[in-house]
Amino acid sequence: MSLYTEGEPIRDTKAPDGPIETRWERRRFSAKLVNPANKRKMTVIVVGTGLAGGSAAATLGELGYHVKSYCYQDSPRRAHSIAAQGGINAAKNYRNDGDSVYRLFYDTVKGGDFRARESNVHRLAEVSVNIIDQAVAQGVPFAREYGGLLDTRSFGGTQVSRTFYARGQTGQQLLLGAYQALERQIAAGNVEMNARHEMLELIIVDGRARGIVVRDLVTGEITTEFADAVVLASGGYGNVFFLSTNAKGCNVTATWRAHRKGALFANPCYTQIHPTCIPQSGDHQSKLTLMSESLRNDGRVWVPKRAEDCGKPAADIPEDDRDYYLERIYPAFGNLVPRDIASRAAKNVCDEGRGVGPGGLGVYLDFADAIKRLGRPAVEAKYGNLFEMYERITGEDPYQVPMRIYPAVHYTMGGLWVDYDLQSTIPGLFVIGEANFSDHGANRLGASALMQGLADGYFVLPNTIGDYLATGSFEKVDAGHPAAIEARQQVEGRIAKLLSIKGDRTVDSFHRELGHIMWEYCGMERTEAGLTKAIELIRNLRDEFWQRVRVLGDGEGLNQALERAGRVADFFELAELMCIDALHREESCGGHFRAESQTPDGEAQRDDERFSYVAAWEYAGTGEPPVLRKEDLNFEYVHPSQRSYK
Amino acid sequence: MAVTGVLLVLFLVVHMLGNLKIFVGAAAFDHYAHWLRDLGSPLLPHTWYLWIQRAVLTFAVVGHIWAATSLALRAKAARPVKYAHRAKVQGSYAARTMRWGGVIILLFVIYHILDLTTGNLNPVADKAHPYANVVADFAPGRWYVTLFYTLAILSIGFHLRHGIFSALRTLGQQTEKGQRRNRAIALGVAVVLCAGYLSVPFAVLTGLVS
Amino acid sequence: MNLTLRVWRQKGPQDKGRMVSYQVTDVSPDMSFLEMLDMLNERLTLEGEEPVAFDHDCREGICGACSMVINGTAHGPQKLTTTCQLHMRTFSDGDTIDIEPWRAKAFPVIKDLVVNRGAFDKIIQAGGFISAPTGSAPEAHSTPVPKADADEAFDAATCIACGACVAACPNGSGMLFTAAKITHLGLLPQGQPERDSRVVNMLAAHDEAGFGGCTNAGECTAVCPKGIPLTTIGRLNRDFIKASGKR
Incomplete structure (x- = not known):
C-alpha cells in the first residue's frame, strides 16, 4: 500500500490579488463587519494563551465579543512564548539603514526558502510596525538608547538593524504585555479564563467548528464548551522529538484533534533546528536549553581535526590541530551562517566522529580569542548572563574552557493549513501563531516568531474573524447535541483506554524512544531509506504503546501521567505524517534537508519545478493513507533564487 | 507600625540624652528630673506636660502593639500549614526576632516603670532623688538587675535595627542608595542608643558613678 | 550519588498530607533537580505507586511554573535560581533532602507539590x-x-x-x-x-x-x-x- 494518495489541489480564495501593498487594506474593506450590538451575543473560544492566543483573546474581548480562553498551564502568563529570548522584527526603519516594509517582506520570503505565500508575508511586514507601537503603549520595557528612544540590533544574519529587544527576555516581556491586556478583559467580564484546562477534541456541527471538549486538569471533569467560532493558538509540535527547546507541556493535541476532524495539516516536515543549544549531558536529559544566537558574533566554532583528540581537554589541543570548520567552509559568513547551515555542519563533523563532550554530540564555541581581543570585562558585559546560565547547567566555566554547543529542535514552521483570513478548511476554525503554517515557509528567520504571533493575534484575526461571524448567528448548540455527545464520548473512551492498559512501560519511555527515531531519521538530515525505516519503527512503537503503556491513578483529579499519555499518543500519529511529508518532498528547502537533493558542495538544493507548493495533508481515517492536497505557490514579487553563504 | 515606631524612637533618643546627665552629677540629674515636671509652665500647670507625653507614648505603644498583633495574626492566617523543614533565615535575624523581641521589650518597660517611675520595685524609691534610685538599682550586689537591663537594651537594639529600616521603607524609601544609607542609619542609631543606655548601669557597676 | 528524599504527598485539596521518604540511587550530578524527580517518578510508576505531582514547564527558569521548597528554602540552596535550573551537583552523596510545596493560604495545595x-x-x-486597547497606540517614538x-x-x-x-x-x-x-x-x-x-x-x-x-x-x-x-x-x-x- 502506498504511503499516501493525492487529492484535489487546494486554493486560498480569500487573498485579494492586485498590488501586494494594498491587498491587506482591500481585504479588510471587503470583509463583512459585525454590528457592535451583535458582538456581545457572539462567543469565541480561544485555545492557548501565548503571544497569539493571549493577544487575540484580549483584542476580541476589547472588540466586545464574549471570549472563552483555555490554557493547560496554571496561569495564562506561563505559555511558552515566554521563553523567547532574541527579539522581534519590525520594519520601523528607525536606523535609517534602508529598511522598509518591502525589505522585511523580501527577507522573510527569501529566508523561508520560497515556500511561503507572498500575500501573507507582506501583510506580516506591514503590521510589524503596529506591534511595536502597541507593545510600547502597554508598557513593554524594550531596550532604549540614552536619548530615551528604542534600541534595535541586527539579528539572524540580516543586514539591517530591525530587531527590537528587551535584554534576553523579549518573549517574556511581550507576553506579559498581552497577558496584562488579557487580565484586564477578564476583570471587565469580557473574557472567561480557564487555566489548567486542556482541549481534547473539536466539536463540529453542520460542518462548522462550534465547540471543544475540555478536561479540567485539576478535577478531571470533562465538559463540552460551545461558541460561534473556535480559534486554536496552541503552538508548535517540536516536542515530538522529546528533546527540544520547547516547554515540557507543549503538545500537538489541539491541532491534531482538529486535523482528524478535517482540518488540513500543512508542511509538517518543516522543522527548525537551532545551532546553539547546550548539549545533552546524559540519558536523563529532559529538555534542551537554547543559548542566544548572538554568541556566534564573537565565539568561534571548532572541533579537533582528528577524532582521536576528542577525548582530550580543549586546552591540550594545539591551534594547528583545531578545525574551525565554519570559517573554513564558509569564508564569507564564517561563524554567522544561517541556523540551518550551522546546525547541519555541526552534525556532519560529529558524524565524522569529531564531536566533543558526552556521546561525542557537541562542538566547541570558543571565546578565548574574543577575551584576548576585547578583554574579559567587555565579554562579560555582552554575554555575562549567558555564560552564567551555561555554567549553572553544565558546571563548567566558559571563561576558562570553551563552551560546548549542539543543535536542537526549536520551532516548527508547519501547522494547520489556513487561508488569508487564518481560517482552516473547517469553517469557523481559525488557527493563529506557531500552530498554523502560514508565514515562514520552510525556514523561519530569527525574531520573526514573536512578530507573527502578535500580528495574528492583535491585528489579523480580529479583523478577519468578523467576516465569518457576520454570516451567523448560528443555531444554538448544547451538550445534548449528538455531535457534542459523540465528541465527548471519544474523549472519555480514549482516557478510559489509556488507564485500562496497565502495561509495563512508562509514558516517558515511549516518548523518549519516539524522539530518538525522529531525531535520527527525520532530524537535520533526511533520506528516503531513513524515513521509510522511521515510518515502520513509529508504527511498531505506536502499537506497542497501546499495548504496554502504564498510566496509574484515575481520570478524577490531577493526573500528570495521563495528560502526557494523551499527548504522546497524538505525537505518534503526527510523527508518521511528518515522515511521510518529508519522504514525499524530494528536495531540500529551508529546515528540510534531503541528502539526495544537495549541490555538489553539500548545500540544500531546491526543486522549484516539482515542489513549489504547500503540502496540505488531509486525514483519511485511522490506518488509511493521508491525502495530499497541493496549494501552488506563485511568486510575483520575489523571484526564487538559490541561497548562498560562501 | 511605622508612625508609632518613629514616635517611640524619638522618645528613646530624648530619654537617653536625659540619662546621660547622670555623668554630670547628682544635682544636675535630679534637677533634670524635676525640670521635666515643670516643662511647659507657666503655660501648662505642674506635671501636665509630662502627662501629655505619657499619654502620647501610651497611645504609640498601644498602637504599635495593636498593629504588630494584627500583622502577626494575619501572618498566622496566611500560612495555616507550617513547613516541616524549618526555614533557614536568609534575610536578617533582626527582622525575624521582631515579635519575640517586642514582647521582651514590653515586659522590660513594665518593670522599668515599676522600678524607676513609680518606685514599687526600687530598693530606695526616693522620688525626690532619682539619682540615688539609679545608683541603688545597679549596685554590684544586684548584678541580675543589670543583666536583665542589658539583655533588654540589646533586644531594643535589635528591634531598632530592623524597625528603623522597616519604618523608612514603609514610609516610601525606594532607591538602592537610600536603602544602603537607611541600613547604616538603622544600625548606627541602634548602636548609639544601646551604648548610651548601657553606659549608665556599667558606670554604676564600675563605680564611675556613685 | 545516593540520596534520601522526604517528599510532601497529598492526594488532593481535602487530604491532610504527610512527608514520605524515598531512596534514590545513581543520581548523576549533571541532572537537574526536576530530572532527579523524573527518575523517581519513572521508578514509582513501575513499582505501582502514583508519581509525585509537581508543576514545571519550560525548565529553563523563565515560565515560573516550578515551585518547591527544598530543605526549607524556596527553590533550594542556589541563589537566583529556579528549581528547574538547580542541578544535583549542588548536593552531596548521602544527603537527605526535604521537598515541600509553597505554603500559603492564598496558594492552596492541589496535589503533592502542586499549588494554585x-x-x-x-x-x-x-x-x-x-489600558491600551489594540489599535489605539500612538507611534512608539512619540514618548x-x-x-x-x-x-x-x-x-x-x-x-x-x-x-x-x-x-x-x-x-x-x-x-x-x-x-x-x-x-x-x-x-x-x-x-x-x-x-x-x-x-x-x-x-x-x-x-x-x-x-x-x-x-x-x-x-x-x-x-x-x-x-x-x-x-x-x-x-x-x-x-x-x-x-x-x-x-
Missing part, C-alpha cells in the same frame, strides 16, 4: 496593566523614556510570578510580587494615568486573597530567582501614601 497560584492573576486583574527608568522598570518586570516570595515570607505576604508590577508600570510614562488607582486596587486584591502583611523582613528578595529588589516595596508604599492622600 490563581491569586496572583487576581492581583494583576485588579490593576496590573496599562521617549529615560534609559535609567526603562532599565529599572525592566528589572522589576522580570518577575516570573513563581510565588517564591510568598513561600519564603514569614508573613506569607505577596508584597514583592505586587510591588514588582507597581514598580514596572509606575516608572514608565505610559503607566502614569492609572498609577494611583493601580496601587490602591492591587493592594486591596492582595489583601483580599489572604496574603499576609509585609514587615520588610527581606526573605522574599533573598529567594527571588530574578533578584527583584526590596526597594520595589518602597515604591509601592510611596505610591500608596500618595494615592491615599489624594482620595
Whole structure:
C-alpha cells in the first residue's frame, strides 16, 4: 500500500490579488463587519494563551465579543512564548539603514526558502510596525538608547538593524504585555479564563467548528464548551522529538484533534533546528536549553581535526590541530551562517566522529580569542548572563574552557493549513501563531516568531474573524447535541483506554524512544531509506504503546501521567505524517534537508519545478493513507533564487 | 507600625540624652528630673506636660502593639500549614526576632516603670532623688538587675535595627542608595542608643558613678 | 550519588498530607533537580505507586511554573535560581533532602507539590496593566523614556510570578510580587494615568486573597530567582501614601 494518495489541489480564495501593498487594506474593506450590538451575543473560544492566543483573546474581548480562553498551564502568563529570548522584527526603519516594509517582506520570503505565500508575508511586514507601537503603549520595557528612544540590533544574519529587544527576555516581556491586556478583559467580564484546562477534541456541527471538549486538569471533569467560532493558538509540535527547546507541556493535541476532524495539516516536515543549544549531558536529559544566537558574533566554532583528540581537554589541543570548520567552509559568513547551515555542519563533523563532550554530540564555541581581543570585562558585559546560565547547567566555566554547543529542535514552521483570513478548511476554525503554517515557509528567520504571533493575534484575526461571524448567528448548540455527545464520548473512551492498559512501560519511555527515531531519521538530515525505516519503527512503537503503556491513578483529579499519555499518543500519529511529508518532498528547502537533493558542495538544493507548493495533508481515517492536497505557490514579487553563504 | 515606631524612637533618643546627665552629677540629674515636671509652665500647670507625653507614648505603644498583633495574626492566617523543614533565615535575624523581641521589650518597660517611675520595685524609691534610685538599682550586689537591663537594651537594639529600616521603607524609601544609607542609619542609631543606655548601669557597676 | 528524599504527598485539596521518604540511587550530578524527580517518578510508576505531582514547564527558569521548597528554602540552596535550573551537583552523596510545596493560604495545595497560584492573576486583574486597547497606540517614538527608568522598570518586570516570595515570607505576604508590577508600570510614562488607582486596587486584591502583611523582613528578595529588589516595596508604599492622600 502506498504511503499516501493525492487529492484535489487546494486554493486560498480569500487573498485579494492586485498590488501586494494594498491587498491587506482591500481585504479588510471587503470583509463583512459585525454590528457592535451583535458582538456581545457572539462567543469565541480561544485555545492557548501565548503571544497569539493571549493577544487575540484580549483584542476580541476589547472588540466586545464574549471570549472563552483555555490554557493547560496554571496561569495564562506561563505559555511558552515566554521563553523567547532574541527579539522581534519590525520594519520601523528607525536606523535609517534602508529598511522598509518591502525589505522585511523580501527577507522573510527569501529566508523561508520560497515556500511561503507572498500575500501573507507582506501583510506580516506591514503590521510589524503596529506591534511595536502597541507593545510600547502597554508598557513593554524594550531596550532604549540614552536619548530615551528604542534600541534595535541586527539579528539572524540580516543586514539591517530591525530587531527590537528587551535584554534576553523579549518573549517574556511581550507576553506579559498581552497577558496584562488579557487580565484586564477578564476583570471587565469580557473574557472567561480557564487555566489548567486542556482541549481534547473539536466539536463540529453542520460542518462548522462550534465547540471543544475540555478536561479540567485539576478535577478531571470533562465538559463540552460551545461558541460561534473556535480559534486554536496552541503552538508548535517540536516536542515530538522529546528533546527540544520547547516547554515540557507543549503538545500537538489541539491541532491534531482538529486535523482528524478535517482540518488540513500543512508542511509538517518543516522543522527548525537551532545551532546553539547546550548539549545533552546524559540519558536523563529532559529538555534542551537554547543559548542566544548572538554568541556566534564573537565565539568561534571548532572541533579537533582528528577524532582521536576528542577525548582530550580543549586546552591540550594545539591551534594547528583545531578545525574551525565554519570559517573554513564558509569564508564569507564564517561563524554567522544561517541556523540551518550551522546546525547541519555541526552534525556532519560529529558524524565524522569529531564531536566533543558526552556521546561525542557537541562542538566547541570558543571565546578565548574574543577575551584576548576585547578583554574579559567587555565579554562579560555582552554575554555575562549567558555564560552564567551555561555554567549553572553544565558546571563548567566558559571563561576558562570553551563552551560546548549542539543543535536542537526549536520551532516548527508547519501547522494547520489556513487561508488569508487564518481560517482552516473547517469553517469557523481559525488557527493563529506557531500552530498554523502560514508565514515562514520552510525556514523561519530569527525574531520573526514573536512578530507573527502578535500580528495574528492583535491585528489579523480580529479583523478577519468578523467576516465569518457576520454570516451567523448560528443555531444554538448544547451538550445534548449528538455531535457534542459523540465528541465527548471519544474523549472519555480514549482516557478510559489509556488507564485500562496497565502495561509495563512508562509514558516517558515511549516518548523518549519516539524522539530518538525522529531525531535520527527525520532530524537535520533526511533520506528516503531513513524515513521509510522511521515510518515502520513509529508504527511498531505506536502499537506497542497501546499495548504496554502504564498510566496509574484515575481520570478524577490531577493526573500528570495521563495528560502526557494523551499527548504522546497524538505525537505518534503526527510523527508518521511528518515522515511521510518529508519522504514525499524530494528536495531540500529551508529546515528540510534531503541528502539526495544537495549541490555538489553539500548545500540544500531546491526543486522549484516539482515542489513549489504547500503540502496540505488531509486525514483519511485511522490506518488509511493521508491525502495530499497541493496549494501552488506563485511568486510575483520575489523571484526564487538559490541561497548562498560562501 | 511605622508612625508609632518613629514616635517611640524619638522618645528613646530624648530619654537617653536625659540619662546621660547622670555623668554630670547628682544635682544636675535630679534637677533634670524635676525640670521635666515643670516643662511647659507657666503655660501648662505642674506635671501636665509630662502627662501629655505619657499619654502620647501610651497611645504609640498601644498602637504599635495593636498593629504588630494584627500583622502577626494575619501572618498566622496566611500560612495555616507550617513547613516541616524549618526555614533557614536568609534575610536578617533582626527582622525575624521582631515579635519575640517586642514582647521582651514590653515586659522590660513594665518593670522599668515599676522600678524607676513609680518606685514599687526600687530598693530606695526616693522620688525626690532619682539619682540615688539609679545608683541603688545597679549596685554590684544586684548584678541580675543589670543583666536583665542589658539583655533588654540589646533586644531594643535589635528591634531598632530592623524597625528603623522597616519604618523608612514603609514610609516610601525606594532607591538602592537610600536603602544602603537607611541600613547604616538603622544600625548606627541602634548602636548609639544601646551604648548610651548601657553606659549608665556599667558606670554604676564600675563605680564611675556613685 | 545516593540520596534520601522526604517528599510532601497529598492526594488532593481535602487530604491532610504527610512527608514520605524515598531512596534514590545513581543520581548523576549533571541532572537537574526536576530530572532527579523524573527518575523517581519513572521508578514509582513501575513499582505501582502514583508519581509525585509537581508543576514545571519550560525548565529553563523563565515560565515560573516550578515551585518547591527544598530543605526549607524556596527553590533550594542556589541563589537566583529556579528549581528547574538547580542541578544535583549542588548536593552531596548521602544527603537527605526535604521537598515541600509553597505554603500559603492564598496558594492552596492541589496535589503533592502542586499549588494554585490563581491569586496572583487576581492581583494583576485588579490593576496590573496599562489600558491600551489594540489599535489605539500612538507611534512608539512619540514618548521617549529615560534609559535609567526603562532599565529599572525592566528589572522589576522580570518577575516570573513563581510565588517564591510568598513561600519564603514569614508573613506569607505577596508584597514583592505586587510591588514588582507597581514598580514596572509606575516608572514608565505610559503607566502614569492609572498609577494611583493601580496601587490602591492591587493592594486591596492582595489583601483580599489572604496574603499576609509585609514587615520588610527581606526573605522574599533573598529567594527571588530574578533578584527583584526590596526597594520595589518602597515604591509601592510611596505610591500608596500618595494615592491615599489624594482620595
